[in-house]
Amino acid sequence: MKQKTKNSKMKIKNHFFKKEKYIELFDICKKLKLKKPNKNIKIENICDLNNASKNDISFFNSIKYLELIKKSNVKFVLVEKKNEKFVKNYCFPLIVENVFRAVATLTNMFYPNSLNDAIDFNLNIYGTKKFKQVKLGHNVLIGDNVKIGKNTSIGHNTIIESNVIIGSNCVIGSNVIIKYSIVKNNVRILDGAVIGKKGFGFFPNKKKNIRYPHIGIVIIDDNAEIGCNNTIDRGSLSNTVIGKNTFLDNQVHIAHNVSIGDNCIITGQVGFAGSSSVGNNVSIGGQAGISGHLKIGNNVQIGGGSGVIKNITDNSKVMGYPAKNIRKFLKENK
Numbered sequence: 001m002k003q004k005t006k007n008s009k010m011k012i013k014n015h016f017f018k019k020e021k022y023i024e025l026f027d028i029c030k031k032l033k034l035k036k037p038n039k040n041i042k043i044e045n046i047c048d049l050n051n052a053s054k055n056d057i058s059f060f061n062s063i064k065y066l067e068l069i070k071k072s073n074v075k076f077v078l079v080e081k082k083n084e085k086f087v088k089n090y091c092f093p094l095i096v097e098n099v100f101r102a103v104a105t106l107t108n109m110f111y112p113n114s115l116n117d118a119i120d121f122n123l124n125i126y127g128t129k130k131f132k133q134v135k136l137g138h139n140v141l142i143g144d145n146v147k148i149g150k151n152t153s154i155g156h157n158t159i160i161e162s163n164v165i166i167g168s169n170c171v172i173g174s175n176v177i178i179k180y181s182i183v184k185n186n187v188r189i190l191d192g193a194v195i196g197k198k199g200f201g202f203f204p205n206k207k208k209n210i211r212y213p214h215i216g217i218v219i220i221d222d223n224a225e226i227g228c229n230n231t232i233d234r235g236s237l238s239n240t241v242i243g244k245n246t247f248l249d250n251q252v253h254i255a256h257n258v259s260i261g262d263n264c265i266i267t268g269q270v271g272f273a274g275s276s277s278v279g280n281n282v283s284i285g286g287q288a289g290i291s292g293h294l295k296i297g298n299n300v301q302i303g304g305g306s307g308v309i310k311n312i313t314d315n316s317k318v319m320g321y322p323a324k325n326i327r328k329f330l331k332e333n334k
Helices: 025-031 063-071 081-087 099-110 326-332
Strands: 056-060 076-079 092-095 134-136 152-154 181-183 194-197 218-220 231-233 240-242 317-319
Touching: 025 099, 056 081, 056 099, 063 081, 076 081, 076 099, 081 092, 181 194, 194 218, 218 231, 231 240, 317 326
Parallel strands: 056 076, 076 092, 134 152, 181 218, 194 231, 218 240
Antiparallel strands: none
């Protein structure tokens, strides 16, 4: 099936969540209890720095994103007072007490149903009359506006929720759940995988934890394979991406906003925390853990059982906890 998305990492129109057409900047400032700016304009969306346009609003929470804000077209950025100096030369800072709480508040304003992650009850058992050239197992439930390419097979008791797109020549196993996702061509998703659930995002509170909305999606590129009982969370603002020809072993967990490049091999029980990025041709051994907001370069090899808590440069081989150069690790553990 031909799809309009030429590049997984490009900005993709979100057709899963209904969005307000725009919100006036004065109303945003009022909601966040901020001083009104001199000029009122229409803000079209809230986006991360990578995808924000001049008519959007974004956020800045760490100096590690300084290069992104230098390149971004965004004019208004949510930022805490301690980081104001890093953004004021590039955009207009909106000073908030807590960036992530402010982002959650605005996400709910733009996407009023963003916290509604209930079961999709608009599911039906369809035959081949609706999905021609698709092989469906028993008790396959499919939601509204789902698109499935030709020569795709879907196993028994699988659920494809509304608006999901699945490409051609895919094999979807039994007892799989797919929601808020775009699956491209020649992808294999094995039994028991859960794709597109909301991420584990909330603000702890003694009386009641406050949930963080997740309006991103999951994009699985051509020729990828997702192992049995994998869980891949959709993004919060940006998307969770699995690159071309990347293979995930069984029982791998991918948290929200993680981006994994092309031709990667991720073996069993590896866990990724949110918002980390992995380059191309990366191999990760079993039971390794990758902390959040890290950058792992191209052609990296990470030994099994390692704990990665810092960025890893291209062409590195690391192992241990904390993960370090493999020669150094072996020398220290003779």
